[in-house]
Amino acid sequence: MRSPLTRILLLLFLAAGLVIWQSRSRQHGKASPPASAVATVFSPLQSVTLRVGAWFMDVGRVMVRREDIRTENELLRSRLANAESQKNRLLGYQKENLELRKLLELPVRPSGKALAAEIVGYQATDFSQRVTLNVGSRHGVFSKDVVYCAYGLVGQVIQVSPFTSVAALITDRESGVGAMTARTFAKGIVMGSGERLCKFSYINFNADVREGDMVETSGLVAGQGAIYPRGLVVGKVLRVERDKAYSRLDAYIDPAVPFDRISAVFVRIRQ
Amino acid sequence: MAQLAFWRVCLALGVAYLIQTTYLAQLLVYETRCDLLLVVVVCVALLGGQERGAWCGFLAGVLSGYAGAWHLGSFIVSRVAAGAAVGYLPRKVSTENAFAPIICAVLGTLVADLVFLVMSPTNFSLTWWLRHTIVSCLLHATVAYPLYFLLKKFLCPTAKFHCN
Numbered sequence: 001m002r003s004p005l006t007r008i009l010l011l012l013f014l015a016a017g018l019v020i021w022q023s024r025s026r027q028h029g030k031a032s033p034p035a036s037a038v039a040t041v042f043s044p045l046q047s048v049t050l051r052v053g054a055w056f057m058d059v060g061r062v063m064v065r066r067e068d069i070r071t072e073n074e075l076l077r078s079r080l081a082n083a084e085s086q087k088n089r090l091l092g093y094q095k096e097n098l099e100l101r102k103l104l105e106l107p108v109r110p111s112g113k114a115l116a117a118e119i120v121g122y123q124a125t126d127f128s129q130r131v132t133l134n135v136g137s138r139h140g141v142f143s144k145d146v147v148y149c150a151y152g153l154v155g156q157v158i159q160v161s162p163f164t165s166v167a168a169l170i171t172d173r174e175s176g177v178g179a180m181t182a183r184t185f186a187k188g189i190v191m192g193s194g195e196r197l198c199k200f201s202y203i204n205f206n207a208d209v210r211e212g213d214m215v216e217t218s219g220l221v222a223g224q225g226a227i228y229p230r231g232l233v234v235g236k237v238l239r240v241e242r243d244k245a246y247s248r249l250d251a252y253i254d255p256a257v258p259f260d261r262i263s264a265v266f267v268r269i270r271q
Numbered sequence: 272m273a274q275l276a277f278w279r280v281c282l283a284l285g286v287a288y289l290i291q292t293t294y295l296a297q298l299l300v301y302e303t304r305c306d307l308l309l310v311v312v313v314c315v316a317l318l319g320g321q322e323r324g325a326w327c328g329f330l331a332g333v334l335s336g337y338a339g340a341w342h343l344g345s346f347i348v349s350r351v352a353a354g355a356a357v358g359y360l361p362r363k364v365s366t367e368n369a370f371a372p373i374i375c376a377v378l379g380t381l382v383a384d385l386v387f388l389v390m391s392p393t394n395f396s397l398t399w400w401l402r403h404t405i406v407s408c409l410l411h412a413t414v415a416y417p418l419y420f421l422l423k424k425f426l427c428p429t430a431k432f433h434c435n
Contacts, residue, residue: 022336
């Protein structure tokens with residue numbers, strides 16, 4: 001009979017094997033076969049669990065707040081009409097912009113295709129800020145694809161398995177996004193802190209950054225992460241910190257996306 | 272220690288994982304989440320002993336690591352350490368103690384978080400870690416008590432008091 005300590009050591013050896021397997025697959029942006037198997041088994045169950053919960057919530061909401069829903073519906077309809085007219089106007093500008101770029105012989109910006117995805121799972125612990133999406137390599141998703149929603153930038157895909165993928169949110173500790181202020185184009189990198197707020201660092205000390213400034217993606221590469229297309233809303237500057245001793249300027253950003261309330265996102269896949 | 276049915280432990284972990292990654296992850300208390308998988312590991316270790324606790328910790332670590340696609344090794348070792356540490360306790364401390372689930376949940380959380388802090392390649396600020404650990408200990412202690420009795424009924428249905 002083997003002692004419990006020997007068995008625990010055997011477990012740790014097994015763990016080492018799994019870690020090596022995982023890190024080798026990770027180098028190619030893919031999940032290891034055991035991780036893919038776990039995701040494939042659990043993602044339909046997670047999806048069903050979330051839908052059942054959402055159904056009960058909907059029923060409860062309808063029973064309790066019927067009048068509110070009717071008012072909200074009317075408000076949303078008027079907003080939709082407004083958004084539609086705004087979209088048509090922007091499409092006109094986009095067309096004009098493309099024509100002008102062609103005249104100036106500027107290269108056409110690479111565009112991707114938006115793939116709708118559902119969030120089927122959230123991170124299991126506090127140490128990371130990640131979500132599981134119900135789209136994977138079979139749907140054309142690759143590692144480093146950009147994830148966004150109507151509110152703005154959500155994050156990037158970091159691991160892909162055949163039917164699911166894991167996306168790191170911009171609040172994740174390992175996230176870095178090339179960004180700039182919409183008002184003054186002051187450039188820097190928005191880094192996740194693992195908490196609600198993100199840190200906007202590496203800004204020129206003399207740059208004009210103020211509280212309330214909107215921050216959006218700059219289209220510049222930050223580290224080895226995804227190349228975020230220019231103009232995606234990241235958030236709003238909450239507070240600015242100037243350290244004269246080190247000539248450092250940092251800003252704290254409140255992300256535009258309410259991460260706890262979104263259930264569906266878009267993945268910008270390559271064409 | 273009693274032999275807890277392996278499939279029952281796996282099923283309990285699977286259900287905990289589902290609840291954790293769908294609903295519990297969205298419930299924040301002072302920006303901290305309750306880690307249901309870790310509490311299940313603690314309860315299984317209390318009921319089944321060191322070896323079962325370590326096995327359960329291994330499976331919980333694999334699930335947590337795969338869910339975040341992040342630091343798989345740190346998750347596995349921290350959960351195995353928590354399971355083994357709590358499973359080792361009943362030999363010294365009586366499991367007849369009414370406060371055993373609460374004390375073990377706090378101990379398991381401390382061990383898991385400490386091992387994770389030491390092993391993880393990511394640098395966590397000490398203030399964040401302290402706040403996270405304190406709130407986690409309180410959350411896990413609250414959840415541990417009802418979960419322990421629920422799991423005891425499910426994992427060892429024939430036992431009158433304790434599995435061991």
